[in-house]
Amino acid sequence: MVSIKDVARHAGVAISTVSKVLNSYPNVSDETRGRVTRAVAELNFVPNSVAAALSSKQSARVALLVNLNTKTQAIDEISLQYIQGAINKAMELNLDVITLFFSMFQDKTVEELIRYLKSQSIGGIIIYGISMDDAVLRELAGGNDFKCVVVDAPLTSENTSCVRIDHAKAQYEVAKRTIVDNNCHRVLYISGRENSYVAREQQEGMARLAREMDLEMLLKYGELSELKARNITMEYGECYDTVICGSDLMAIGAMKALTEMDIFRPVCGYDGIILMGYVGKQMNTVRQNFAGISATAMEELHRLMNGKKGEDVRTPYTLERMKYTDIIC
Amino acid sequence: MVSIKDVARHAGVAISTVSKVLNSYPNVSDETRGRVTRAVAELNFVPNSVAAALSSKQSARVALLVNLNTKTQAIDEISLQYIQGAINKAMELNLDVITLFFSMFQDKTVEELIRYLKSQSIGGIIIYGISMDDAVLRELAGGNDFKCVVVDAPLTSENTSCVRIDHAKAQYEVAKRTIVDNNCHRVLYISGRENSYVAREQQEGMARLAREMDLEMLLKYGELSELKARNITMEYGECYDTVICGSDLMAIGAMKALTEMDIFRPVCGYDGIILMGYVGKQMNTVRQNFAGISATAMEELHRLMNGKKGEDVRTPYTLERMKYTDIIC
DNA sequence: TTGTAGGCGTTATCAT
DNA sequence: ATGATAACGCCTACAA
Numbered sequence: 180m181v182s183i184k185d186v187a188r189h190a191g192v193a194i195s196t197v198s199k200v201l202n203s204y205p206n207v208s209d210e211t212r213g214r215v216t217r218a219v220a221e222l223n224f225v226p227n228s229v230a231a232a233l234s235s236k237q238s239a240r241v242a243l244l245v246n247l248n249t250k251t252q253a254i255d256e257i258s259l260q261y262i263q264g265a266i267n268k269a270m271e272l273n274l275d276v277i278t279l280f281f282s283m284f285q286d287k288t289v290e291e292l293i294r295y296l297k298s299q300s301i302g303g304i305i306i307y308g309i310s311m312d313d314a315v316l317r318e319l320a321g322g323n324d325f326k327c328v329v330v331d332a333p334l335t336s337e338n339t340s341c342v343r344i345d346h347a348k349a350q351y352e353v354a355k356r357t358i359v360d361n362n363c364h365r366v367l368y369i370s371g372r373e374n375s376y377v378a379r380e381q382q383e384g385m386a387r388l389a390r391e392m393d394l395e396m397l398l399k400y401g402e403l404s405e406l407k408a409r410n411i412t413m414e415y416g417e418c419y420d421t422v423i424c425g426s427d428l429m430a431i432g433a434m435k436a437l438t439e440m441d442i443f444r445p446v447c448g449y450d451g452i453i454l455m456g457y458v459g460k461q462m463n464t465v466r467q468n469f470a471g472i473s474a475t476a477m478e479e480l481h482r483l484m485n486g487k488k489g490e491d492v493r494t495p496y497t498l499e500r501m502k503y504t505d506i507i508c
Numbered sequence: 509m510v511s512i513k514d515v516a517r518h519a520g521v522a523i524s525t526v527s528k529v530l531n532s533y534p535n536v537s538d539e540t541r542g543r544v545t546r547a548v549a550e551l552n553f554v555p556n557s558v559a560a561a562l563s564s565k566q567s568a569r570v571a572l573l574v575n576l577n578t579k580t581q582a583i584d585e586i587s588l589q590y591i592q593g594a595i596n597k598a599m600e601l602n603l604d605v606i607t608l609f610f611s612m613f614q615d616k617t618v619e620e621l622i623r624y625l626k627s628q629s630i631g632g633i634i635i636y637g638i639s640m641d642d643a644v645l646r647e648l649a650g651g652n653d654f655k656c657v658v659v660d661a662p663l664t665s666e667n668t669s670c671v672r673i674d675h676a677k678a679q680y681e682v683a684k685r686t687i688v689d690n691n692c693h694r695v696l697y698i699s700g701r702e703n704s705y706v707a708r709e710q711q712e713g714m715a716r717l718a719r720e721m722d723l724e725m726l727l728k729y730g731e732l733s734e735l736k737a738r739n740i741t742m743e744y745g746e747c748y749d750t751v752i753c754g755s756d757l758m759a760i761g762a763m764k765a766l767t768e769m770d771i772f773r774p775v776c777g778y779d780g781i782i783l784m785g786y787v788g789k790q791m792n793t794v795r796q797n798f799a800g801i802s803a804t805a806m807e808e809l810h811r812l813m814n815g816k817k818g819e820d821v822r823t824p825y826t827l828e829r830m831k832y833t834d835i836i837c
Numbered sequence: 838t839t840g841t842a843g844g845c846g847t848t849a850t851c852a853t
Numbered sequence: 854a855t856g857a858t859a860a861c862g863c864c865t866a867c868a869a
Contacts, residue, residue: 180626180627180862182861182862182863183862183863184862184863192839192840193839193840193841194840194841194862194863194864195839195840195841195842195863195864195865196838196839196840197863198863198864198865199839199864199865201863202864206838206839207838207839208838208839211838211839223619223620223623225623225624225626225627226627226862226863227562227626227627227628227629227861227862227863228627228628229558229561229562229567229569229628229629229861229862229863230562230845230861230862230863230864231862231863231864232558232845232863233556233558233559233562233845233846233847233861233862233863233864234844234845234862234863234864234865235845235863235864235865236845236864236865238558240558247588247592255585255588256584256585256588258588259576259584259585259587259588259591262588262591262607263576263609266607266608266609267609267611267612270612275606275628276606276607277604277605277606278591278595278605278607279595280592280595280596282596283596283599290552291552294552294554295554297509297554298509298554298555298556298557299556299557299558299604300556300558300845431786454783454786457760457783457786509846511845511846511847512846512847513846521855521856522855522856522857523846523847523848523856523857524848524849524850524855524856524857524858525854525855525856527847527848527849528848528854528855530847531848535854535855536854536855537854537855540854540855555846555847556845556846556847557847558845558846558847559845559846559847559848559861560846560847560848561847561861562845562846562847562848562861562862562863563846563847563848563849563860563861564847564848564849564861565848565849565861629861
């Protein structure tokens with residue numbers, strides 16, 4: 180393997196000079212920079228990131244903490260897009276990435292988790308799908324051991340940023356469109372989990388809508404489960420004009436229930452997952468660009484690791500009407 | 509951070525002794541081993557894997573090369589299960605993992621790719637979804653730079669193993685069941701890609717079946733695309749008794765086409781993906797345990813990195829009849 | 838502006 | 854059986 184030493188020799192300069200060029204330090208003459216750059220090219224030198232991580236204080240290594248839904252595997256579509264978006268952006272930014280799943284440390288304490296991450300020379304982390312119940316992860320995000328970006332949870336601080344769409348606004352808009360278009364007044368709202376940050380924000384949007392439009396609204400928790408949403412719809416669907424759901428998966432469950440009950444009620448989803456196209460019906464939904472959100476999270480983390488303060492970042496979304504033909508290819 | 513040095517001091521031994529204990533070398537007295545182990549526990553010491561990777565010759569770092577299907581995102585369900593299975597097993601085996609996607613190096617040469625992997629101190633790789641067209645990756649798998657496990661491609665060699673189910677047998681069995689149960693004679697077989705290793709093996713199975721049962725069979729390539737399978741079925745479906753597909757996704761396309769044509773033909777899928785449950789119909793399929801296959805691949809890679817020779821590993825599968833109610837929860 | 842040298846936390850090769 | 858000590862490849866004061 181060609182190392183920095185070889186480059187230095189080939190360019191006729193000191194190792195430290197090569198290092199300075201590689202890390203674009205200011206005090207290097209153009210001529211020296213040129214010689215080093217040329218040597219790098221000629222030798223096809225690629226810096227060893229492991230050595231760099233060991234040597235440098237601010238290691239450019241990032242951990243992705245992903246909450247893989249082992250039960251309803253269908254929505255794992257989202258997790259994969261998160262992972263993909265993050266890893267691609269990380270490669271652009273020259274950051275190393277390791278991927279971890281919540282299940283790996285569900286029985287660990289914060290201290291153990293921190294020790295593990297430090298043993299991997301991790302400098303920053305991105306957490307996906309954290310809920311209010313995850314004490315350990317919340318502590319991790321709140322602490323000062325790592326730079327941190329949390330997707331979809333409002334845990335902003337000195338070195339923790341949050342990235343997400345405006346769920347209150349998105350839920351408000353997609354529900355309003357569905358309700359206005361169909362002239363509804365009595366709304367069955369199937370939200371996700373009670374202790375989900377996203378669900379809380381979505382509920383805010385729905386509450387505002389209910390106020391503004393003077394709606395009668397029943398709030399139920401579908402736990403992001405297709406089956407639960409189906410059962411809720413079975414029980415209450417008939418008495419309401421429309422079923423608004425906090426996730427596409429639940430919307431699918433609601434729709435199947437309505438079909439079985441043989442009654443029509445407009446259903447509204449949330450997320451814009453591909454899977455929804457396969458049920459063969461249409462519905463309004465909020466399309467989130469999960470890969471894009473994750474890329475944004477990685478950029479934000481990169482900034483944090485370069486000294487920026489944490490903040491609350493909102494990403495764009497679109498309202499869509501998804502149908503089968505949009506999907507297949 | 510507590511380092512090996514702290515452990516050594518605390519245990520009253522030399523650093524190298526601690527290292528020997530950690531890596532379970534033979535020549536250490538039980539008493540010393542005990543003192544070191546105790547010190548490790550008391551100090552909550554977790555070895556720094558980055559330093560180990562730098563120092564050690566045979567670095568325990570593994571790269572996952574995943575062929576993410578950017579077009580038909582639906583079947584990415586499989587990729588995620590691969591990733592999950594590999595990462596979980598790697599953690600058990602104390603291997604570090606980085607995940608890469610084919611798209612990241614599609615315009616790179618083998619040499620560039622090798623340099624990149626070496627710059628990351630990668631010692632072994634697992635390749636998912638390689639096809640006969642991927643010259644660079646085939647060269648990588650054939651070379652001697654890394655220990656390598658290839659999932660679903662017969663590229664066995666000195667330090668390259670292959671892990672997969674017996675596709676010829678599986679395709680034979682699932683098709684036979686479908687054909688016998690429905691008493692068919694004329695078969696429309698929609699295979700995947702022409703240059704896919706899996707497709708070739710599946711075709712072997714079908715050829716044998718056609719021979720044994722004296723079937724008339726038309727082979728078409730659906731390119732793993734739901735739409736292509738749909739179009740093929742539209743064109744030829746009517747003249748055949750049954751449609752056998754090389755993937756669930758294509759089976760879904762075929763089924764939708766038949767529904768639209770308003771004719772019944774038994775359809776048979778392959779893979780056992782969750783998505784299939786959502787189309788709301790039943791069909792025979794081969795269920796692969798993708799996470800399990802990937803875990804097996806990681807174990808095999810681990811063995812290779814410990815000096816074993818490459819070989820061809822077959823994993824189990826089951827024939828199943830998937831239906832909606834199996835899925836939702 | 839450039840070079841020297843110490844250190845990052847391990848592993849591995851020698852002596853002892 | 855145990856302990857010095859030199860790598861591993863890079864970063865970074867600090868010196869020149």
